[in-house]
Amino acid sequence: MTLELALQASVSGLLLGGIYALIALALALVFGVMRVLNFAHGDLLLIAMYGTVLLDKMLGLHPYAAIVVLAPLMGALGWAMFVVFIRPLLASSVLMQAQLTIGISFMIQSAALMIFGADLMNVRTTFENSTWSVGGIVIGVPLLAAFAVSVCTCAFVGWFLARTETGCRIRATAQDPVMAQLCGVAVPRVQKLVFAASIAVLAIAAGSLMTFFHVTPHTGVQFSILSLLIVVLGGLGDLKGTFVGALLIGLAESLAGAAFDSALAPAVIYILFGLALLFRPRGLFGRGSIA
Amino acid sequence: MTLPGRHARRVETALALALVWVAAGAALLTRNAYWISVATTLLMWVHLCAAWNAVGGMVGQISFGNAAFFGIGAYTSTWLGAQFGLSPWLGMLAGGTLAAGAGWCVGYLPFRWRLSHLVFALLTMTLAFVLQFSVSGIKSLGGTAGLFINAPTSLGSMRFDEPAGYLIMIALFASLTVLVVGLLFQGRRGYFWRAARDNEDAAAAAGIDLFRIKQEALAFSAFASAAAGTFYAQQIGYIDPHSVLGLDIAIQILLFAVVGGAGTQLGPVVGPLLLVPLGEALRLNLGGSAGATMHQFFYGAALVAVILLWPGGIVGGLRKAFSARRPAALAPTPDPPPPRTVAPQPVAMAREALIEIAGIGKRFGGLQALHEISFTVYRGEILGVIGPNGAGKTTLFSLLAGFQSPSAGQISYAGQRIDGLAPHEVCRRGIARTFQITQAFPTLTVFDTVLTAALVRHDVAAAQGIADAVLARTGLWPRRSALCADITLAEQRRLEIARALATEPTVLLLDESMAGLTARETDEALHLLRGLREEGLTIVLIEHVMRAVMSVCDRLVVLDAGKLIAAGAPATVASDPQVIRAYLGARAERK
Numbered sequence: 001m002t003l004e005l006a007l008q009a010s011v012s013g014l015l016l017g018g019i020y021a022l023i024a025l026a027l028a029l030v031f032g033v034m035r036v037l038n039f040a041h042g043d044l045l046l047i048a049m050y051g052t053v054l055l056d057k058m059l060g061l062h063p064y065a066a067i068v069v070l071a072p073l074m075g076a077l078g079w080a081m082f083v084v085f086i087r088p089l090l091a092s093s094v095l096m097q098a099q100l101t102i103g104i105s106f107m108i109q110s111a112a113l114m115i116f117g118a119d120l121m122n123v124r125t126t127f128e129n130s131t132w133s134v135g136g137i138v139i140g141v142p143l144l145a146a147f148a149v150s151v152c153t154c155a156f157v158g159w160f161l162a163r164t165e166t167g168c169r170i171r172a173t174a175q176d177p178v179m180a181q182l183c184g185v186a187v188p189r190v191q192k193l194v195f196a197a198s199i200a201v202l203a204i205a206a207g208s209l210m211t212f213f214h215v216t217p218h219t220g221v222q223f224s225i226l227s228l229l230i231v232v233l234g235g236l237g238d239l240k241g242t243f244v245g246a247l248l249i250g251l252a253e254s255l256a257g258a259a260f261d262s263a264l265a266p267a268v269i270y271i272l273f274g275l276a277l278l279f280r281p282r283g284l285f286g287r288g289s290i291a
Numbered sequence: 292m293t294l295p296g297r298h299a300r301r302v303e304t305a306l307a308l309a310l311v312w313v314a315a316g317a318a319l320l321t322r323n324a325y326w327i328s329v330a331t332t333l334l335m336w337v338h339l340c341a342a343w344n345a346v347g348g349m350v351g352q353i354s355f356g357n358a359a360f361f362g363i364g365a366y367t368s369t370w371l372g373a374q375f376g377l378s379p380w381l382g383m384l385a386g387g388t389l390a391a392g393a394g395w396c397v398g399y400l401p402f403r404w405r406l407s408h409l410v411f412a413l414l415t416m417t418l419a420f421v422l423q424f425s426v427s428g429i430k431s432l433g434g435t436a437g438l439f440i441n442a443p444t445s446l447g448s449m450r451f452d453e454p455a456g457y458l459i460m461i462a463l464f465a466s467l468t469v470l471v472v473g474l475l476f477q478g479r480r481g482y483f484w485r486a487a488r489d490n491e492d493a494a495a496a497a498g499i500d501l502f503r504i505k506q507e508a509l510a511f512s513a514f515a516s517a518a519a520g521t522f523y524a525q526q527i528g529y530i531d532p533h534s535v536l537g538l539d540i541a542i543q544i545l546l547f548a549v550v551g552g553a554g555t556q557l558g559p560v561v562g563p564l565l566l567v568p569l570g571e572a573l574r575l576n577l578g579g580s581a582g583a584t585m586h587q588f589f590y591g592a593a594l595v596a597v598i599l600l601w602p603g604g605i606v607g608g609l610r611k612a613f614s615a616r617r618p619a620a621l622a623p624t625p626d627p628p629p630p631r632t633v634a635p636q637p638v639a640m641a642r643e644a645l646i647e648i649a650g651i652g653k654r655f656g657g658l659q660a661l662h663e664i665s666f667t668v669y670r671g672e673i674l675g676v677i678g679p680n681g682a683g684k685t686t687l688f689s690l691l692a693g694f695q696s697p698s699a700g701q702i703s704y705a706g707q708r709i710d711g712l713a714p715h716e717v718c719r720r721g722i723a724r725t726f727q728i729t730q731a732f733p734t735l736t737v738f739d740t741v742l743t744a745a746l747v748r749h750d751v752a753a754a755q756g757i758a759d760a761v762l763a764r765t766g767l768w769p770r771r772s773a774l775c776a777d778i779t780l781a782e783q784r785r786l787e788i789a790r791a792l793a794t795e796p797t798v799l800l801l802d803e804s805m806a807g808l809t810a811r812e813t814d815e816a817l818h819l820l821r822g823l824r825e826e827g828l829t830i831v832l833i834e835h836v837m838r839a840v841m842s843v844c845d846r847l848v849v850l851d852a853g854k855l856i857a858a859g860a861p862a863t864v865a866s867d868p869q870v871i872r873a874y875l876g877a878r879a880e881r882k
Contacts, residue, residue, distance in 0.1 A: 264428025
């Protein structure tokens with residue numbers, strides 16, 4: 001691997017990692033506030049991605065414009081999913097919830113296959129082929145824009161949690177739901193709100209992704225696994241750890257792909273994940289709840 | 292003498308076996324190649340689910356990665372066959388052994404360190420992914436293109452001209468797995484499995500070697516899954532990383548087993564038996580691209596519905612419905628067995644040091660929970676450990692019983708060091724503990740709980756005698772067939788003591804065994820403790836009920852903020868000014 005290739009891979013890896021960060025952040029937030037590990041997270045993203053494709057095909061809507069339409073719809077979907085499936089199992093073990101969400105993932109995936117078929121779909125935009133070249137490194141404009149949108153959204157979420165009253169309630173619920181309840185926080189409402197909002201945020205990730213990425217019914221599982229890796233790596237419930245973990249995973253994935261140039265590249269990421277799970281069970285910064 | 296519930300477990304094994312052969316027989320009778328192939332697939336899932344159930348259901352360690360073992364079996368036998376012309380039967384043994392080894396490796400750290408179930412589940416998933424991508428990148432294993440098998444048809448090559456051959460073979464495989472799991476489940480190991488699944492702390496306190504039983508179950512599960520992998524490869528004649536190592540396989544195993552009823556013997560048979568034919572029917576009736584995936588949608592929906600409506604799966608739900616209608620099945624026994632001594636050694640006249648605690652400390656990150664604690668427990672005494680909340684009393688017990696290792700100092704028991712030993716090892720040497728927050732096995736009866744602890748050292752007949760005696764002794768005899776989830780707090784506290792007694796200890800560590808009891812219940816408990824001391828048992832107890840402490844203890848040690856501040860006879864300690872300030876004084880002031 002030449003230095004140039006390594007640099008190129010690092011830059012695109014980090015940019016991709018920024019988008020992963022937004023997706024994983026939504027998962028981490030849900031885990032933090034209700035201790036539910038949602039294995040259907042990527043499949044909900046998948047719904048938003050197909051939604052973006054549909055809006056493009058039917059109304060010619062730009063993926064970024066589609067976010068405005070999709071975000072409230074995804075929020076409503078998250079709301080419904082919470083009420084019907086998640087809430088009854090809030091008191092169960094993480095693995096019970098995992099099995100339930102695996103079932104949901106199965107349903108979404110096969111529904112997508114029935115409706116859209118197995119072919120990959122994408123959205124054409126006017127700037128899809130434009131690139132910037134900085135010192136020999138080529139950066140795709142769509143990727144850069146998606147990175148910017150995702151990181152800004154992450155920053156907004158961070159600001160919201162740190163500075164607003166609702167954010168304070170959410171953090172209180174994440175830290176100690178019983179104490180939060182005793183202090184007058186309506187914990188069930190906070191949980192419902194966070195679940196719906198986290199799913200709504202996936203619309204932003206989907207819109208950004210669809211400017212340069214494609215979608216197949218299998219994409220959902222890939223993103224479910226990917227965001228699971230990131231959240232565990234970052235430390236369950238640790239949002240900063242999740243953000244850094246996402247950048248690292250993006251970087252590692254891209255570098256491994258460049259270095260090995262073979263089908264076994266992804267194995268590297270999983271080996272890293274396994275080691276992190278065993279030796280950093282509280283995540284990169286050791287601040288997450290123990291896995 | 293038969294054990295309560297053993298008959299039902301035998302019937303369930305027989306029923307599971309019968310279902311396997313009914314399915315196989317029905318398909319054979321149709322003489323239709325299509326239905327025979329559906330039944331073959333179905334029974335392969337039964338086999339895989341039964342193998343998964345050994346570890347995922349019975350021991351309660353959910354694996355997301357049994358596809359890894361399946362794939363190891365498929366690839367090992369296929370590769371050995373292609374390279375060296377090795378018979379798939381030998382290849383199956385090699386693959387099974389390799390898979391069992393892989394299982395042992397993946398389970399080693401999480402089980403040794405007692406990491407959470409989630410870590411184990413995610414690690415198994417990681418194993419499957421690492422193998423899938425690695426094999427995809429290895430040319431000699433065919434990479435993503437996969438491997439073909441071109442052996443001629445014969446029993447020796449596990450390949451048949453007639454599809455019925457495959458069906459009969461997989462029915463035999465599935466029966467064997469169901470039978471082995473069933474026999475293990477009926478015996479002593481079944482009690483240990485259920486105990487480990489229900490409550491790991493209580494199981495360790497009962498002397499069960501959790502690491503070993505989990506590793507055994509995982510290795511067995513891996514071996515059996517790998518055997519199915521070899522079978523699949525020979526049947527289809529082609530394997531690739533996606534079809535034998537993919538996540539879909541692991542998920543489907545889990546899904547069928549959970550829908551049927553994880554942890555039951557019938558569940559892994561019933562799950563595929565209901566879902567696979569229904570899925571096939573959907574596929575046939577819908578046709579086209581919708582039919583090709585509709586069954587997957589249906590499988591997912593079945594899993595969601597079962598978890599929301601019948602958390603124990605179909606078999607668990609049916610069992611609950613049946614037992615609700617049936618009155619308690621235990622035959623009425625006229626009288627409890629005569630009480631008998633649990634520790635028949637005579638009381639030592641001379642002061643013999645039994646446990647020596649020398650300068651132990653325990654640090655949790657920045658918190659020094661215990662600091663330089665030294666004292667001795669003498670044989671045959673009742674020693675009280677008192678101190679305000681947060682003084683480190685329970686931490687001290689955790690160190691004594693092996694649930695945590697001290698950061699400094701050492702603990703010796705009868706002259707041998709015991710710090711750093713695992714809880715079950717400490718328990719087997721003769722120190723048994725109870726828990727302040729009672730730790731029960733929710734799906735076991737009171738009798739089974741005590742029996743499980745007794746089975747660690749004895750065979751079934753002897754253990755049954757001990758369990759009877761302990762139940763009579765602790766006054767739980769009338770409640771022996773109640774589920775642990777259904778008994779009162781006072782009974783739970785007595786069950787804690789009963790579980791500890793059933794391990795035939797020399798020393799009992801009782802952590803607030805009288806907390807929350809009424810005055811009468813406390814008196815009963817005190818009576819029991821005095822009786823046990825007269826039989827020669829040494830007792831160390833943590834207690835807040837001062838009446839109990841003062842009346843029953845020979846000596847007291849007092850902890851405050853992790854330090855030992857006083858030790859001696861109850862009356863002396865009670866008048867110690869430091870103790871009054873730290874402990875009794877705070878109380879007096881509140882009044």
